[in-house]
Amino acid sequence: MMAEGMLARTMSVLACFTEDEPAVAASGIAERTGIPDSTLYRLLSDLVAEGMLARAPGRTYTIGPRLWELGELSPLSLRLRETALSHMVRLYEATGENVHLAVLDGATPETSAALYVGRVTGTGSIPTLSRMGGRQPLHTTGVGKALLSTRDAEWLERFLAMPLQRETTHSVTDPVALRDEIARARSRGYATTREEMTLGNISVAAPVAAVQGLPPIALGVVVHLDKADVRRLSPLVIQAARELYHDLRNSH
Structure with missing residues (x-):
């Protein structure tokens, strides 16, 4: 005791x-x-x-x-972040924008958030609220919505039953509208947000296929509204997520 x-x-x-x-x-x-x-x-x-x-x-x-x-001994660092870094750098070089790596963190749907475990940025990238080790809402971030697209119906039912906080005037907090966005993310392979976490920012993110020994993973980019070209960015993000999965699957 x-x-x-x-x-x-x-x-x-x-x-x-x-x-x-x-x-x-x-x-x-x-x-x-x-x-x-x-x-x-x-x-x-x-x-x-x-x-x-x-x-x-x-x-x-x-x-x-x-x-x-001790924290650096976590699989999120030793296995995930170390493996993901080269893919994140290539995605940054292709886009010149912020690249984020996040995992689903939380014991229950009610306590879950997107935990940022990797970030690549540059002088020309738009400022964001994310940081390594930071937690952000699932429903207002690109990586968060990509993570939501990996959850089953029962998990989502519990998550959508909660009151969802509005981060900006553009945040999607209506359960029906958010459920529709999750369905679209599943069908096309990537999720988007438009000024839902920070005004002036758009994010495009893709889930990484499930990897044994790691929590659900998502990879995404955040760009300025004026520079956003989702049709160009989405294939790049999806390809990076696929390549990361391939390397993670073969890493152990």
Whole structure:
């Protein structure tokens, strides 16, 4: 019980760090976790000693190098991202646009999102909200809709029963309309979004066929509205997804 309690406390501490606040003071951690000061001090000291956390300027803490090192041992890094990188680079060279690699992450439809595990971009690419390790909604992103197209009827029924958040005025949140878009993505082999996550952006993404030992995968590009040519981009994305599947299937 004590070990379980310590693990739960450790996870609650780690959950305090976010993209918006990567450095957090001990007082902030105490406020968010409710862990008593004396216990928290010992826990933070132990986490720093093990490299799970690191001390930062302003008496704050950040995620430590050991935690990053362990994360890099995940199949999402060692197998998926390493295999996908060459395909992503070729897709970037062919389009000059942001290339994203994402997987379906979540224990249930209600908690699932698109987890970004790879990204290739350049100085001429339009800025996006995505980042490595970031999570974005499934219904408003190209890779997210491509991932939705891989789900069965029961899974989708549960997902579409939830209230879906509107990220922009163009976000598709109506279950009937979204179901139609998922059906179209399945029939043509790729999904699209049009200013649904970020105004001025269009995305084109394709699912990667199921690979044993990995979660559902999608590969996509994000382009500026003025430069978007879906008829040119979609075959490139589909081909990249197929080639990635071929390499992943043969990698183990």
